[in-house]
Amino acid sequence: MSKKMQITLTVNGETQELLAEPRELLIYVLRERLNITGPHVGCETSHCGACTVTMDGKSVKSCTVFAAQANGAEITTIEGIGSPDSLHVLQNAFREHHGLQCGFCTPGMITRATKLLEDNPNPTEEDVRFGMAGNLCRCTGYQNIVKSVLAAATELSAAKEAAE
Amino acid sequence: MNDLSPDRDDRIANLKGLGCSRKRVEDARFTQGKGNYVDDIKMPGMLHGDFVRSPYAHARVVSINIDAAMALDGVVAVLTAKDLEPLGLHWMPTLAGDKQMVLADGKVLFQGQEVAYVVARDRYVAADAVELVEVDYEELPVIVDPFKALEPGATVLREDLEGQTSGAHGERRHPNHIFLWEEGDKAATEAVLDEAEVVAEETIYYHRTHPCPLETCGCVASMDKVNGKLTLYGTFQAPHVVRTVASLLSGIEEHNIRVVSPDIGGGFGNKVGVYPGYVCSIVASIVTGKPVKWVEDRMENLMATAFARDYWMKGRISATKEGKITGLHCHVTADHGAFDACADPTKFPAGFFHICTGSYDIPVAYVGVDGVYTNKAPGGVAYRCSFRVTEAAYFIERMIEVLAQELNMDAAELRRINFIRKDQFPYHSALGWEYDSGDYHTAWDKALTAVNYDGLRAEQAERVEAFKRGETRKLMGIGLSFFTEIVGAGPVKNCDILGMGMFDSCEIRIHPTGSATARLGTISQGQGHATTFAQILASEIGISADSITIEEGDTDTAPYGLGTYGSRSTPVAGAATALAGRKIRAKAQMIAAYLLEVHDNDVEFDVDRFVVKGAPERFKTMKEIAYAAYNQAIPGLEPGLEAVSYYDPPNMTYPFGAYICVMDLDVDTGQTEIRQVYALDDCGTRINPMVIEGQVHGGLTEAYAIAMGQEIAYDEMGNCKTGTLMDFFLPTAVETPHYTTDFTETPSPHHPIGAKGVGESPNVGGVPMFSNAVHDAFRAFGLRQSHMPHDHWRIWRIAEGLGLHG
Numbered sequence: 008m009s010k011k012m013q014i015t016l017t018v019n020g021e022t023q024e025l026l027a028e029p030r031e032l033l034i035y036v037l038r039e040r041l042n043i044t045g046p047h048v049g050c051e052t053s054h055c056g057a058c059t060v061t062m063d064g065k066s067v068k069s070c071t072v073f074a075a076q077a078n079g080a081e082i083t084t085i086e087g088i089g090s091p092d093s094l095h096v097l098q099n100a101f102r103e104h105h106g107l108q109c110g111f112c113t114p115g116m117i118t119r120a121t122k123l124l125e126d127n128p129n130p131t132e133e134d135v136r137f138g139m140a141g142n143l144c145r146c147t148g149y150q151n152i153v154k155s156v157l158a159a160a161t162e163l164s165a166a167k168e169a170a171e
Numbered sequence: 172m173n174d175l176s177p178d179r180d181d182r183i184a185n186l187k188g189l190g191c192s193r194k195r196v197e198d199a200r201f202t203q204g205k206g207n208y209v210d211d212i213k214m215p216g217m218l219h220g221d222f223v224r225s226p227y228a229h230a231r232v233v234s235i236n237i238d239a240a241m242a243l244d245g246v247v248a249v250l251t252a253k254d255l256e257p258l259g260l261h262w263m264p265t266l267a268g269d270k271q272m273v274l275a276d277g278k279v280l281f282q283g284q285e286v287a288y289v290v291a292r293d294r295y296v297a298a299d300a301v302e303l304v305e306v307d308y309e310e311l312p313v314i315v316d317p318f319k320a321l322e323p324g325a326t327v328l329r330e331d332l333e334g335q336t337s338g339a340h341g342e343r344r345h346p347n348h349i350f351l352w353e354e355g356d357k358a359a360t361e362a363v364l365d366e367a368e369v370v371a372e373e374t375i376y377y378h379r380t381h382p383c384p385l386e387t388c389g390c391v392a393s394m395d396k397v398n399g400k401l402t403l404y405g406t407f408q409a410p411h412v413v414r415t416v417a418s419l420l421s422g423i424e425e426h427n428i429r430v431v432s433p434d435i436g437g438g439f440g441n442k443v444g445v446y447p448g449y450v451c452s453i454v455a456s457i458v459t460g461k462p463v464k465w466v467e468d469r470m471e472n473l474m475a476t477a478f479a480r481d482y483w484m485k486g487r488i489s490a491t492k493e494g495k496i497t498g499l500h501c502h503v504t505a506d507h508g509a510f511d512a513c514a515d516p517t518k519f520p521a522g523f524f525h526i527c528t529g530s531y532d533i534p535v536a537y538v539g540v541d542g543v544y545t546n547k548a549p550g551g552v553a554y555r556c557s558f559r560v561t562e563a564a565y566f567i568e569r570m571i572e573v574l575a576q577e578l579n580m581d582a583a584e585l586r587r588i589n590f591i592r593k594d595q596f597p598y599h600s601a602l603g604w605e606y607d608s609g610d611y612h613t614a615w616d617k618a619l620t621a622v623n624y625d626g627l628r629a630e631q632a633e634r635v636e637a638f639k640r641g642e643t644r645k646l647m648g649i650g651l652s653f654f655t656e657i658v659g660a661g662p663v664k665n666c667d668i669l670g671m672g673m674f675d676s677c678e679i680r681i682h683p684t685g686s687a688t689a690r691l692g693t694i695s696q697g698q699g700h701a702t703t704f705a706q707i708l709a710s711e712i713g714i715s716a717d718s719i720t721i722e723e724g725d726t727d728t729a730p731y732g733l734g735t736y737g738s739r740s741t742p743v744a745g746a747a748t749a750l751a752g753r754k755i756r757a758k759a760q761m762i763a764a765y766l767l768e769v770h771d772n773d774v775e776f777d778v779d780r781f782v783v784k785g786a787p788e789r790f791k792t793m794k795e796i797a798y799a800a801y802n803q804a805i806p807g808l809e810p811g812l813e814a815v816s817y818y819d820p821p822n823m824t825y826p827f828g829a830y831i832c833v834m835d836l837d838v839d840t841g842q843t844e845i846r847q848v849y850a851l852d853d854c855g856t857r858i859n860p861m862v863i864e865g866q867v868h869g870g871l872t873e874a875y876a877i878a879m880g881q882e883i884a885y886d887e888m889g890n891c892k893t894g895t896l897m898d899f900f901l902p903t904a905v906e907t908p909h910y911t912t913d914f915t916e917t918p919s920p921h922h923p924i925g926a927k928g929v930g931e932s933p934n935v936g937g938v939p940m941f942s943n944a945v946h947d948a949f950r951a952f953g954l955r956q957s958h959m960p961h962d963h964w965r966i967w968r969i970a971e972g973l974g975l976h977g
């Protein structure tokens with residue numbers, strides 16, 4: 008065990024200061040120290056995407072980021088994407104289009120999808136399939152996930168147009 | 172006098188009952204990251220467990236030194252078999268009547284086997300301590316081939332069974348032999364095959380794979396020494412069975428054990444078994460007095476818990492020259508790994524494999540299954556299927572294609588002329604099943620028409636010609652599959668698990684203001700029970716599904732049930748739910764009659780109320796009736812409105828379906844592209860079409876994975892070569908095909924609402940569909956059989972073998 012480091016993270020808008028070993032992974036700091044259990048662990052090898060969070064504007068797999076690397080970063084997890092009183096369009100779309108079953112991949116999926124739509128507000132089906140390929144789902148066969156993301160894209164752009 | 176609005180159609184819509192695509196109630200918490208999975212559970216003082224695992228597939232354990240590990244700051248205990256032995260827990264019984272080491276007792280029999288269990292302050296310290304446990308091994312010869320395991324003089328794997336010439340399923344004819352299980356008339360089948368006009372013979376291997384749910388297995392055990400109560404949270408597909416097993420093993424009485432399955436991140440059979448991690452965590456919690464969490468990592472999951480399949484199926488099928496099938500013979504060599512831990516009903520060591528006559532009217536048949544020990548992981552779970560049904564479906568659907576080739580016939584037509592006809596149901600199969608209902612011809616014709624089958628065949632023929640002329644390097648395969656599932660285990664008289672009959676249960680409480688809570692013995696792992704069971708109930712008791720809470724998975728509150736696997740929840744617990752609902756309705760009828768001052772028989776149920784016959788304006792809604800049940804003294808009736816039902820199904824249910832896909836396949840790269848998948852399912856009465864469609868998509872994707880790349884592979888040393896998601900294929904959104912779903916609806920005649928179960932059908936039917944497409948693409952060039960998984964390399968090798976690379 009090596010010496011602990013002082014780490015500062017901004018998670019879902021709140022600044023968190025904590026001591027962590029340099030080897031501690033971001034996912035465990037989030038889940039076990041900060042009790043942010045939305046992001047899940049499915050593989051710890053960067054394959055499944057269940058642990059996806061947004062870090063400084065990028066989708067990252069928090070199972071392969073050391074907390075120390077995240078020092079000073081802004082992090083958004085599923086908990087910071089919508090609230091019970093005002094769900095994110097994607098959260099509604101996943102429910103509306105049956106884009107989830109066991110729900111284990113869902114926080115990572117939705118977190119990834121927020122970023123995907125930010126980068127590409129009008130994706131084609133192929134864009135969505137490609138852009139979500141870092142997130143595995145064992146239950147849904149993806150078809151309804153893709154449908155959910157496309158529906159959310161349409162709704163978001165309509166809202167944006169209306170606002171303009 | 173009552174107001175008659177809203178009208179009847181609105182009242183039906185408000186119920187959100189059977190047949191509507193009700194949105195799921197589970198989704199609110201999952202989409203907001205508020206699911207509660209086992210690894211989310213945190214308890215004060217909780218410790219973490221981790222395993223030292225064997226790097227060898229077969230070795231003697233000479234010594235284990237835990238001193239260095241114990242000396243590490245934060246390590247609380249290190250358990251070995253020696254510590255468990257005084258408790259009698261160093262071995263545990265398996266679901267299949269064998270026993271399995273909890274921690275290595277003198278030797279290890281597969282790579283990844285549990286050797287010691289470390290308990291520490293947190294998961295990092297536990298992992299450090301695992302590295303510090305020194306184990307001395309002495310390697311032994313390894314057997315990974317079940318045929319070699321049965322050779323005379325082969326190394327004896329299970330020395331603990333030495334000298335035992337019979338096991339839980341009869342005679343063992345070799346030290347590495349587990350059982351021979353037989354069904355059907357062997358002599359008569361052989362006689363038919365000997366005389367037959369045409370016989371096709373083939374060996375079909377259904378490779379070893381793994382359910383690999385996105386969440387791995389885990390538990391938190393918490394022994395409260397003050398009250399003498401053990402609480403066990405975990406990824407259990409059958410919480411009550413786990414409670415009974417935990418009680419039998421630990422000696423703690425069942426009422427002092429509470430087993431809770433929280434949200435489960437997919438199961439697919441992986442979470443049916445009882446694993447050493449559960450036993451060690453319980454012991455560790457008893458020893459330390461603290462809660463102990465154990466969650467396996469992905470590599471442990473793939474290497475040690477619950478493989479599926481690994482069946483070598485040697486088949487012979489006979490027919491007349493016109494293609495009428497006359498007999499089927501099958502011998503299976505089943506690789507069960509180091510311990511027979513297959514999750515099957517006790518009396519069926521090969522599960523329901525004898526559904527392998529499929530959807531066809533085959534007059535005589537025989538199957539024999541030899542179970543064999545090898546140096547591979549134990550398990551043998553039903554990966555999204557009902558107890559070896561997927562193996563059976565794959566076998567018969569390949570044999571049909573092979574026979575079609577032998578006869579030089581179209582495989583769709585061969586199926587059609589051999590289907591069990593609608594008028595033959597209930598149909599008694601040669602291997603002893605009573606198929607409850609079906610209409611195969613209608614489903615098949617609908618499917619063939621939907622895909623324009625004749626057009627596809629014409630296109631394929633043109634493609635072959637173009638290929639021969641050197642104009643394309645791509646071939647086209649049409650994958651056909653018609654399957655019959657057998658689900659809903661099962662009649663208690665012949666289906667049990669560890670002696671517990673496979674019934675299921677439901678308990679309903681109607682609250683005074685007209686809402687309800689129902690508890691079941693099952694547990695959802697993504698199937699959406701909280702949504703669909705409320706729909707069943709809504710239609711039965713006339714209370715909106717939105718006003719019904721479904722609870723599962725807590726043995727302190729739920730009635731005893733056998734759990735969720737083998738597509739049994741809808742057929743069994745769904746029936747219990749409907750019948751408990753009918754008990755509520757029966758009492759409600761008496762209350763309504765009393766309130767309306769008429770005789771019981773003068774009122775009838777109508778959507779959400781009881782109405783005086785012939786006087787629709789005189790009624791009492793279920794809400795009013797519920798209130799009356801609690802606030803009025805009704806002569807001759809107990810207060811309250813509750814019911815419980817335990818349902819023992821009279822028979823299994825037999826969902827079926829017709830699946831067709833079209834695949835383009837590059838001969839030079841072995842790459843495949845699925846152009847179209849059409850899946851028609853008949854699961855009887857449809858409770859929630861949206862959920863059914865979702866299940867079909869998911870099952871097809873798992874089938875696609877299995878057929879096209881997913882496997883658990885070993886080298887000759889018994890090293891598992893597929894222990895991470897890098898090597899173990901899980902398709903992404905990019906490879907996964909697009910699906911078109913369809914249905915016919917043939918209700919089960921013996922199920923209270925006619926439902927049959929659907930979750931596993933797409934896996935059962937999907938695997939042969941994808942595999943047949945690969946075979947079909949090469950049929951014109953003479954390919955008979957090539958084993959799955961059909962990854963690019965293997966497809967390239969087929970083309971190479973057929974001389975297509977010039």
Ligand code: FES
Pocket residue numbers: 047048049050051052053054055056057058059068069070071
């Ligand atoms: S847990 Fe991070 S990618 Fe799987």
Ligand code: FES
Pocket residue numbers: 106107108109110111112113143144145146147385436437697
């Ligand atoms: S919903 Fe279960 S893994 Fe995606």
